[in-house]
Amino acid sequence: MFAIVDINNFYASCERIFDPKLRNKPVAVLSNNDGCIIARSNEAKKLGIKMGQVFFEKEDWLKKQGVAVLSSNYPLYADMSNRMVQVLREMVDDIIIYSIDEVFIDLSSYKNKDLRLLAFEIKDKLLKYLGLPVSVGIAPTKTLAKTANFYAKRYSKFKNVLVFDEEQKIKDALKLIDVGEIWGIGRRFKKFLKANGIKSALDLRNANEQFIKKHMSVVGLRTVKELKEESCIEVESIRKDRKNMVHTRTFKHPIKTKEDLKAIISTFTVRLTEKLRFQKSAANMIGVFVETSRFENKKYRYYNSKTVNLPVPSNDTFELIKYALKLTDAIFVSGYKYKRAGVMVFGLQNSNHLQYSLFDTVNRYRNNKILNTLDFLNASYGRDVVKYAVQGDDTKNSVQERLSPQYTTSWNQIIGARADENFPHVPS
DNA sequence: TCTGGGGTCCTAGGACCC
DNA sequence: TCTGGGGTCCTAGGACCC
Numbered sequence: 001m002f003a004i005v006d007i008n009n010f011y012a013s014c015e016r017i018f019d020p021k022l023r024n025k026p027v028a029v030l031s032n033n034d035g036c037i038i039a040r041s042n043e044a045k046k047l048g049i050k051m052g053q054v055f056f057e058k059e060d061w062l063k064k065q066g067v068a069v070l071s072s073n074y075p076l077y078a079d080m081s082n083r084m085v086q087v088l089r090e091m092v093d094d095i096i097i098y099s100i101d102e103v104f105i106d107l108s109s110y111k112n113k114d115l116r117l118l119a120f121e122i123k124d125k126l127l128k129y130l131g132l133p134v135s136v137g138i139a140p141t142k143t144l145a146k147t148a149n150f151y152a153k154r155y156s157k158f159k160n161v162l163v164f165d166e167e168q169k170i171k172d173a174l175k176l177i178d179v180g181e182i183w184g185i186g187r188r189f190k191k192f193l194k195a196n197g198i199k200s201a202l203d204l205r206n207a208n209e210q211f212i213k214k215h216m217s218v219v220g221l222r223t224v225k226e227l228k229e230e231s232c233i234e235v236e237s238i239r240k241d242r243k244n245m246v247h248t249r250t251f252k253h254p255i256k257t258k259e260d261l262k263a264i265i266s267t268f269t270v271r272l273t274e275k276l277r278f279q280k281s282a283a284n285m286i287g288v289f290v291e292t293s294r295f296e297n298k299k300y301r302y303y304n305s306k307t308v309n310l311p312v313p314s315n316d317t318f319e320l321i322k323y324a325l326k327l328t329d330a331i332f333v334s335g336y337k338y339k340r341a342g343v344m345v346f347g348l349q350n351s352n353h354l355q356y357s358l359f360d361t362v363n364r365y366r367n368n369k370i371l372n373t374l375d376f377l378n379a380s381y382g383r384d385v386v387k388y389a390v391q392g393d394d395t396k397n398s399v400q401e402r403l404s405p406q407y408t409t410s411w412n413q414i415i416g417a418r419a420d421e422n423f424p425h426v427p428s
Numbered sequence: 429t430c431t432g433g434g435g436t437c438c439t440a441g442g443a444c445c446c
Numbered sequence: 447t448c449t450g451g452g453g454t455c456c457t458a459g460g461a462c463c464c
């Protein structure tokens with residue numbers, strides 16, 4: 001059996017813990033630049049506020065309805081997520097961190113225990129220790145556990161806990177749920193399945209496996225098998241090292257000149273290489289993309305991206321900025337209003353075991369010492385206390401007007417903790 | 429005025445190897 | 447006259463997740 005523990009309305013719930021005024025009130029949390037609504041409390045959902053709703057279109061209405069609207073406070077959410085994992089680790093063994101607000105638990109070693117009781121213990125403890133409201137679904141496969149969770153969260157009679165322990169129970173539940181609600185069935189497949197008469201999750205469970213494999217590959221087939229209580233989907237913890245990384249932002253104000261764009265791309269590269277070094281990874285390949293607004297008239301729209309292989313896997317900010325700026329030169333076309341850009345790295349590998357080149361022209365030993373020192377300074381005294389001249393003044397490009405305080409963390413604490421673990425060789 | 433950011437896996441086809 | 451049988455790697459595109 002597997003359990004999935006999922007925090008209800010995660011971002012909105014985090015905001016509530018530290019600001020009692022928000023309790024029992026509708027709360028909405030915004031995306032970067034205060035663009036869209038990406039999280040809602042139950043009260044906000046009841047008002048009909050939709051996921052992804054554009055904020056400026058509804059601002060006045062939200063005010064009238066008394067909705068508390070907040071910018072997203074990722075350091076707070078990440079910290080609360082860590083605390084949840086800590087509490088769970090003290091209670092159970094086999095956990096897989098699936099996302100910032102969801103954890104799977106492999107319950108194979110709990111064969112003779114009362115799983116319902118365990119689920120209630122988990123739920124009560126997370127509420128008592130952290131103030132986080134969660135729902136728990138338990139079933140023979142991860143897909144079914146997600147489905148149990150779906151019911152647990154929506155119908156108050158379950159008190160946020162549901163265990164699928166009998167076949168008939170599972171079939172009844174699958175019959176009543178739309179196929180598009182099943183984990184692994186997105187917009188496209190939902191449409192495809194419905195066009196082929198597969199409407200409920202039970203229809204999908206009973207579908208012809210050859211047909212599913214042909215049109216939805218082994219990925220779709222696995223979902224069908226999981227609905228039939230055959231566990232076959234493996235999930236990797238998000239704490240595992242990433243294979244690719246991206247840093248991208250939408251700009252509050254469009255960018256028109258190459259100089260401004262280069263300043264931004266430099267900053268993105270700085271952030272990305274910090275993340276690389278933190279993960280102890282080096283990249284094989286780097287890429288840059290630029291984009292005008294997707295809502296712009298077609299005539300004025302432009303997208304381009306370019307990637308380049310690195311001679312030696314690297315996480316060296318000095319080196320990667322040079323490549324990123326060359327790529328920017330290659331794809332920048334003047335006359336467009338750029339709204340979004342990003343830097344990507346691919347083929348990450350452990351930076352402790354790298355294959356260097358005989359013909360390398362970069363003094364990596366020396367650069368590493370500089371980078372360690374920079375990381376240490378920025379970790380100790382705040383982000384970008386020491387920065388690269390090409391970054392210029394890049395502070396005017398994002399907006400977070402409704403940010404809550406860093407209740408549980410400060411920048412120094414978050415990154416300072418990392419500094420101790422990861423950069424121990426910097427002279428004091 | 430104004431529209432998020434970060435990931436993964438799978439497949440098919442082409443190029444190449446012995 | 448006639449033309450095998452196995453692989454790998456890479457890339458682009460499409461699907462999905464939170």
